[in-house]
Amino acid sequence: MNNIKDLLNNTDLKATPQRLAILEEIHKAGHIDLETIYKNISQRFPSVSLATVYKNIHTLRDRGVIKELSIKGAKPKYEIAAQKPHHHLICKVCGDVIDIEIDTTFLKEQLKKVEDFEVSNCDIYCYGICSKCKGKSNS
Ligand SMILES: [Zn+2]
Ligand SMILES: [Zn+2]
CATH class of the missing domain: 1.10.10.10 (Winged helix-like DNA-binding domain superfamily/Winged helix DNA-binding domain)
Known part of the structure; x- marks a missing residue:
């Protein structure tokens, strides 16, 4: 921008x-x-x-x-809001939010097939531990 x-x-x-x-x-x-x-x-x-x-x-x-x-x-x-579509990884330890691009074509196809559900958009949030925090707990 x-x-x-x-x-x-x-x-x-x-x-x-x-x-x-x-x-x-x-x-x-x-x-x-x-x-x-x-x-x-x-x-x-x-x-x-x-x-x-x-x-x-x-x-x-x-x-x-x-x-x-x-x-x-x-x-x-x-x-x-004006960004490439992306999803989010959230670290449960430090609270960091990480942008991630995920291809949701497979998910959309599955939902169409299984539920006959037409997905217009989806926001994926994955919770876990980031690489920085994982490094800390290992040492
Ligand atoms: Zn973290
Ligand atoms: Zn983001």
């Missing part, structure tokens, strides 16, 4: 400094929860309230600019 502002191009949302700051935080982090976004933003905008950040994040989510990831046993995280 050339400019973080471009993310708002297809919406009627104004590119307010706060919205751009929120998008920057999400873009920088990859996946980030609301409290962390607020914490980082309030360093640049000390007067901004959690309620305002909350409202902006939900507006951006509802307009499809960002995507909310519902992670079992953790707070939802947000990512930029």
